[in-house]
Every structure is written in C-alpha cells, then in structure tokens.
Amino acid sequence: MITKILGICLLIGSLGVVYQFESSSTAVGVWRIFHWPALVLTGIGPMGLILLCTDRKILWKSIKMFFGPSPIGLQKKHERALKALQNISQELYTQGVKPLEGLDVRKFSPLFKRTVERLSVKMPTKDIRDLVKHEKDRAEMRLSQNVNFFGLGVRLAPSVGMLGTILGMVRLLSALQDPSQIGSHMGLALLTTFYGLFFSLAVWTPIQQRFERLLEVELFWYDQVIHYLELLEARKPAQYFADLSEEAFAKAKKAEGAR
Numbered sequence: 001m002i003t004k005i006l007g008i009c010l011l012i013g014s015l016g017v018v019y020q021f022e023s024s025s026t027a028v029g030v031w032r033i034f035h036w037p038a039l040v041l042t043g044i045g046p047m048g049l050i051l052l053c054t055d056r057k058i059l060w061k062s063i064k065m066f067f068g069p070s071p072i073g074l075q076k077k078h079e080r081a082l083k084a085l086q087n088i089s090q091e092l093y094t095q096g097v098k099p100l101e102g103l104d105v106r107k108f109s110p111l112f113k114r115t116v117e118r119l120s121v122k123m124p125t126k127d128i129r130d131l132v133k134h135e136k137d138r139a140e141m142r143l144s145q146n147v148n149f150f151g152l153g154v155r156l157a158p159s160v161g162m163l164g165t166i167l168g169m170v171r172l173l174s175a176l177q178d179p180s181q182i183g184s185h186m187g188l189a190l191l192t193t194f195y196g197l198f199f200s201l202a203v204w205t206p207i208q209q210r211f212e213r214l215l216e217v218e219l220f221w222y223d224q225v226i227h228y229l230e231l232l233e234a235r236k237p238a239q240y241f242a243d244l245s246e247e248a249f250a251k252a253k254k255a256e257g258a259r
Contacts, residue, residue: 003059007051014045018164018188035191042195045160046204049151061142061259062149062211071213074109078221081105081112085228086241091210093235095124111135111218125233129226136222143215150211153204159195221234 018037051059069077088099100120114135118128166253169188231240 003051003056007048007053010048010051012046012048014041014160015163016165017041018192032190033194035187038188038191038195041164041192042157042161042199045163046153046156046199049156049160050149053152055102056151058145058149062146063094065143065146065211065214066207071210071217074214075217077107077109078112078217078224081108081116082221082224082228084108085112085116085210089232089241090237092119092232096140108220111221111225125229129229130224132222132229136219136226137229139218139222140215141217143211147211147215148210150204150208154200155207157200157204158193158196161192163194164192168192183204 047101084103088103091099097120100116103116105116108116111132115128115132118131119125165188168186172186172189228241
C-alpha cells in the first residue's frame with residue numbers, strides 16, 4: 001500500500017511540475033535541451049508507475065540485487081568455489097567429508113556454501129540435488145520478477161514521455177494567440193518524447209540487461225552444481241569434473257544463440 005501511495009505521489013507530482021513550470025526555463029540555444037520539467041517527468045514519472053505496479057518486497061529485493069555482485073563478480077565466485085570442489089572430488093571418495101573441513105567458504109557464493117554445508121553433514125547427494133533443483137526454480141522465479149521490474153521501466157519511460165507530449169500540445173493549442181509561448185510549449189512536447197526514449201534506452205535497458213545476465217549466470221551454475229552432484233553420486237574420476245567451467249558456460253551460450 002505504501003509503494004502505491006508513493007507511486008501516485010511521484011506520478012502526480014511530476015505531472016504537476018511539468019504543468020506548472022513547463023515555460024519557466026530561461027535557457028537559450030543548445031542549453032534548451034536540458035529542460036528540467038521534461039527531465040522530472042520522464043525521470044520520476046516511470047518510477048511512480050513502477051511503484052503502482054510492483055509489490056514492496058519485489059521492489060526491495062530488486063534494489064538489493066542492483067547494488068549486489070555484478071554478473072562477472074558472481075561468475076568468478078562460482079568458478080572459485082567449483083574449482084575448490086573439483087580439487088577435492090577424488091578425496092571425497094576415499095576420505096569422506098574430511099576434505100570439506102579445510103575449505104574456506106567465505107568467498108564462495110551462497111549456492112556453493114549451502115552445497116558444502118550439506119555435504120559436510122553427510123546428506124545424501126540425491127537429497128541435495130532435489131533441494132538444489134527446488135532452489136533453482138525459486139531463484140528463476142525471483143530473478144524473473146526482478147527482470148520484469150526493470151522491464152517496466154523500459155516500456156513505461158516512452159509512454160510517460162508521450163504524456164508530456166500530449167500535455168505540451170494541449171498547452172500549445174491553448175496559447176496560439178500568444179506567439180511568444182508557442183516555442184516553450186512545443187519544446188515540452190518534443191523534449192518529453194526525447195527524454196522518454198533516452199531514459200528507456202540509456203538507463204532502464206542496461207539495468208534490465210544486467211539482471212538478465214544475472215539470471216543466466218545463476219541458472220547455469222545451478223545446473224552445474226546439479227551435474228557435479230550427479231558425478232559425485234556416480235563416483236566418477238576427477239577428469240569427469242573438468243568440463244564444469246566458464247568454457248562450458250560459453251559453449252552453452254553459443255548453443256543457445258544458434259537456436
């Protein structure tokens with residue numbers, strides 16, 4: 001409820017700023033492109049609409065993930081953990097869970113930390129695989145919600161810009177008798193569309209791409225952990241674990257692109 005009230009305030013407030021101050025800019029020449037009421041509408045207006053359409057928990061998780069590890073950083077964490085598990089895979093067959101005690105899991109990703117903890121308490125690998133598969137489904141749903149959250153910004157920014165365009169045209173038609181006001185109204189009509197497209201392409205789209213990459217990395221490494229546990233359960237030799245790497249991730253991406 002709080003997010004919806006805040007969203008309404010942001011949207012109405014940005015529209016009010018445009019209506020009240022659209023002709024207050026005194027900039028001349030090329031500086032007229034920095035029309036601050038248009039920037040307010042297209043920068044804040046989509047956020048208001050997003051808050052209206054989004055649950056507070058999804059909003060909070062999206063913000064936390066935005067300031068969390070980058071896709072490259074997360075990839076490196078996963079690779080570091082997998083390499084450590086690969087190095088002791090053969091020892092796990094002969095010494096049980098003892099080799100896991102020497103692992104420094106502080107730099108591991110949460111996925112591998114949980115895997116090591118479960119192996120350490122001698123949980124059957126089949127049960128661990130089932131848990132990882134369930135966690136993968138939840139992670140996919142959660143990350144898809146984050147992708148959709150920022151995808152709203154991609155779609156809504158141009159639409160909010162069109163609101164400003166329509167508002168500017170209405171003001172323009174009402175001021176035809178005063179030629180001195182036509183320029184400012186026309187500027188608002190054009191610049192809100194411009195900034196709507198600008199924020200969509202230069203701000204919201206890169207953020208959405210970041211989360212799509214996070215989704216790809218997370219789901220890939222869930223599959224890699226499941227595969228690792230399958231090899232461990234079948235007591236495969238150490239060389240069977242060699243394909244669990246960034247190279248495998250690159251091959252998977254290449255195959256996906258070919259389809």
